[in-house]
Amino acid sequence: MTEFIAENSDRSIKLRQYRDALAISGGVVIAFSLWDMLKVLIGLFLGEETITEIVSSSIRDGNVPDSENGAKIRMMVWLIIIGVMILICTLIFLYHLYIGLNAYREGREKTKKKRVVYLVLTVVSSVLSAVVLGISIAVLFQGEESGSQVGYATLLLEISSLLNYIYLFYSAVKIRKLERETV
Numbered sequence: 001m002t003e004f005i006a007e008n009s010d011r012s013i014k015l016r017q018y019r020d021a022l023a024i025s026g027g028v029v030i031a032f033s034l035w036d037m038l039k040v041l042i043g044l045f046l047g048e049e050t051i052t053e054i055v056s057s058s059i060r061d062g063n064v065p066d067s068e069n070g071a072k073i074r075m076m077v078w079l080i081i082i083g084v085m086i087l088i089c090t091l092i093f094l095y096h097l098y099i100g101l102n103a104y105r106e107g108r109e110k111t112k113k114k115r116v117v118y119l120v121l122t123v124v125s126s127v128l129s130a131v132v133l134g135i136s137i138a139v140l141f142q143g144e145e146s147g148s149q150v151g152y153a154t155l156l157l158e159i160s161s162l163l164n165y166i167y168l169f170y171s172a173v174k175i176r177k178l179e180r181e182t183v
Helices: 010-046 049-061 068-107 117-142 149-180
Strands: none
Touching: 010 068, 010 149, 068 117, 068 149, 117 149
């Protein structure tokens, strides 16, 4: 029977800590992406301006008659909009899945070589998240719905997302630095 002896030097403790943080942050990126997809789809079907209203107004503006052909055109427009939204949501999810899975794999040491692309995408996502956060703040405090509970919840999620991206990047950089140190 082989006995497992954990190395408890400062370096190995910090490496385990940052690897755990990296793996957890990767999972959170995926979870936030799923939430964002769900939020978009709920907004389209149950929001203030639903997909049905958008299609109806675009059909009215296009002077489509209420005949049988008009109904077919409405259905086609509706299907095209839904298809495009699903495609966009899927691409965004795959983007975040790439970041999250690579962070998770590196954190759990399931990959042979270190990836840099996902870290570059993490920085890009951090910048975009900061921009969305700024827009959310501006809309929340200057819009008609100033102080709404949904606005505060969105703001909280945007802050959490930004902090997660920053911590993911920080953990990955710290792991690389600690691994370069001599034992």
